[in-house]
Amino acid sequence: xxxxxxxxxxxxxxxxxxxxxxxxxxxxxxxxxxxxxxxxxxxxxxxxxxxxxxxxxxxxxxxxxxxxxxxxxxxxxxxxxxxxxxxxxxxxxxxxxxxxxxxxxxxxxxxxxxxxxxxxxxxxxxxxxxxxxxxxxxxxxxxxxxxxxxxxxxxxxxxxxxxxxxxxxxxxxxxxxxxxxxxxxxxxxxxxxxxxxxxxxxxxxxxxxxxxxxxxxxxxxxxxxxxxxxxxxxxxxxxxxxxxxxxxxxxxxxxxxxxxxxxxxxxxxxxxxxxxxxxxxxxxxxxxxxxxxxxxxxxxxxxxxxxxxxxxxxxxxxxxxxxxxxxxxxxxxxxxxxxxxxxxxxxxxxxxxxxxxxxxxxxxxxxxxxxxxxxxxxxxxxxx
Numbered sequence: 576x577x578x579x580x581x582x583x584x585x586x587x588x589x590x591x592x593x594x595x596x597x598x599x600x601x602x603x604x605x606x607x608x609x610x611x612x613x614x615x616x617x618x619x620x621x622x623x624x625x626x627x628x629x630x631x632x633x634x635x636x637x638x639x640x641x642x643x644x645x646x647x648x649x650x651x652x653x654x655x656x657x658x659x660x661x662x663x664x665x666x667x668x669x670x671x672x673x674x675x676x677x678x679x680x681x682x683x684x685x686x687x688x689x690x691x692x693x694x695x696x697x698x699x700x701x702x703x704x705x706x707x708x709x710x711x712x713x714x715x716x717x718x719x720x721x722x723x724x725x726x727x728x729x730x731x732x733x734x735x736x737x738x739x740x741x742x743x744x745x746x747x748x749x750x751x752x753x754x755x756x757x758x759x760x761x762x763x764x765x766x767x768x769x770x771x772x773x774x775x776x777x778x779x780x781x782x783x784x785x786x787x788x789x790x791x792x793x794x795x796x797x798x799x800x801x802x803x804x805x806x807x808x809x810x811x812x813x814x815x816x817x818x819x820x821x822x823x824x825x826x827x828x829x830x831x832x833x834x835x836x837x838x839x840x841x842x843x844x845x846x847x848x849x850x851x852x853x854x855x856x857x858x859x860x861x862x863x864x865x866x867x868x869x870x871x872x873x874x875x876x877x878x879x880x881x882x883x884x885x886x887x888x889x890x891x892x893x894x895x896x897x898x899x900x901x902x903x904x905x906x907x908x909x910x911x912x913x914x915x916x917x918x919x920x921x922x923x924x925x926x927x928x929x930x931x932x933x934x935x936x937x938x939x940x941x942x943x944x945x946x947x948x949x950x951x952x953x954x955x956x957x958x959x
Contacts, residue, residue, distance in 0.1 A: 624741040630728040634692035637938035646939040662891040662923040663939035669857035669889045671945045676853035678870045681708040682862030684746045686716035687726040688930050693937050698801040704952040706809045707866040710817030723793030724755040763822030774838035777814040806955040810842050812869045845958050847876040857889030861929050863904025871916040886918040893925045893932045
């Protein structure tokens with residue numbers, strides 16, 4: 576990795592921002608700006624960066640824990656426990672339905688919080704057929720760890736200015752080494768530089784990231800890598816809103832006349848083709864935002880193209896968002912039925928935080944073992 580970054584520094588100044596925060600003397604990075612250290616900050620006693628980044632986040636392995644009895648018991652209680660029990664059973668129904676293709680939607684800081692291995696296992700066990708995600712999950716969190724970097728346990732009661740001086744980024748109680756994140760930015764720029772100058776769907780670019788990890792990755796437990804190997808397409812409709820965006824900006828800035836670009840309309844077209852290819856579809860949505868609406872809208876897109884397609888037959892959403900503000904993330908699946916997106920009968924909202932709920936829902940379906948009879952769809956090969 577050091578050699579690759581050093582080569583980039585020599586050839587295209589990729590590492591200038593990484594090594595010195597944009598060239599300002601005695602400064603630290605904060606976005607695109609440089610902040611000069613004060614004398615007090617320089618002499619203040621504080622823990623070393625190495626000490627603060629010493630306890631990695633460990634990813635949950637659903638294969639180790641049979642939660643079926645627990646989830647079955649929760650389904651007989653009340654409130655969100657009962658909702659979660661029903662959601663787990665609906666997800667298992669999706670897996671058992673041989674005519675159903677499953678789209679996994681991801682939003683929020685999921686992989687940095689220890690849920691990456693859950694999704695890796697879902698891919699490798701043919702429990703999902705396509706993924707729609709935010710860019711941060713796929714690039715800043717998964718691809719980042721695929722390069723050999725880690726997320727670390729931190730704390731919320733901390734001096735954030737002290738973290739900034741040490742080039743440490745914070746996600747609630749999780750720490751990330753900003754220097755390592757800049758290396759991730761640089762890697763996406765390197766991938767872009769090697770592609771023909773044309774528009775790409777985010778899926779096509781993420782597939783190239785999978786190839787990169789296959790050759791140069793240091794951690795084989797990666798969603799990007801597993802999806803590449805299993806021909807599971809991964810879409811990030813707002814792809815530039817993450818570390819990849821910095822790499823792509825660098826690529827286009829240095830290649831103003833001949834550069835690749837991301838075509839979000841092509842993303843929508845490709846995901847709609849997947850919807851058209853399958854008789855029934857099911858959505859497992861973790862969080863809300865763009866991935867939730869993007870996947871739901873394939874029904875409307877197909878209808879607009881003149882095809883008579885069924886609404887999403889199954890739908891589960893795990894969220895902490897509230898429906899009362901009218902925002903997308905908290906809008907109920909019952910409400911989605913009024914738009915012609917989600918059928919009624921096999922839909923369930925679970926109002927719970929993802930690190931608590933997803934291992935139970937996914938673990939339940941895994942240990943029910945119906946995935947062993949399920950065939951891979953290989954939709955990425957269909958789209959290439």
